Amino acid sequence: MTAPEPEALDARVLDHxxxxxxxxxxxxxxxxxxxxxxxxxxxxxxxxxxxxxxxVIIAALAEGPDKVVSESADLLYHLSVLWAQTGVAPEQVWAELARRFGTSGLEEKAGRAPGA
Incomplete structure (x- = not known):
């Protein structure tokens, strides 16, 4: 994978x-x-x-912040592959996150279908 341009080293790196x-x-x-x-x-x-x-969980509980960073990057990469495999566009995920802004996490969770 080619690295993004230095000016894109923010959340845009996920789009890349x-x-x-x-x-x-x-x-x-x-x-x-x-x-x-x-x-x-x-x-x-x-x-x-x-x-x-x-x-990521193991790193958070026992290995420290540097390992959490590394494992989080691995998780985001594999999640990106899963989205591509299942036909989910990242923009759909970003839109869902944006939709949730301004809503309490407790309210959002309570509004889900049982078992969701």
Whole structure:
């Protein structure tokens, strides 16, 4: 993956990441880890998201801030691959986050369907 320009080293880096991930669909799995994940399918991608989430938790509880940063980057990458695999555009996630602004987290959670 090519690095974004230095002036884009803020939240826009996620947009760059998502474009790169999308570009790896159909690429050669022998030359791209992302393409290899796509080739293995949604079950493997979802498994990797779960593994990375667990690693973030472990880092937060036992390994310190630097490891939380590293594992969080891994989680965001794998989440980006999962979104691409399932047809979710990052803009849909950003819109959902924006929709929730101004709403108490307790109110938002209470408004969900049971079990959600």
């Amino acid at each position: 990441l998502n474009r790169v991930v999308e570009s790896r669909k159909g690429a050669d799995p022998d030359t791209s880890y992302t393409a290899k994940l796509f080739a293995k399918g949604p079950n493997k991608i979802a498994q990797k998201v779960g593994e990375e989430a667990t690693e």
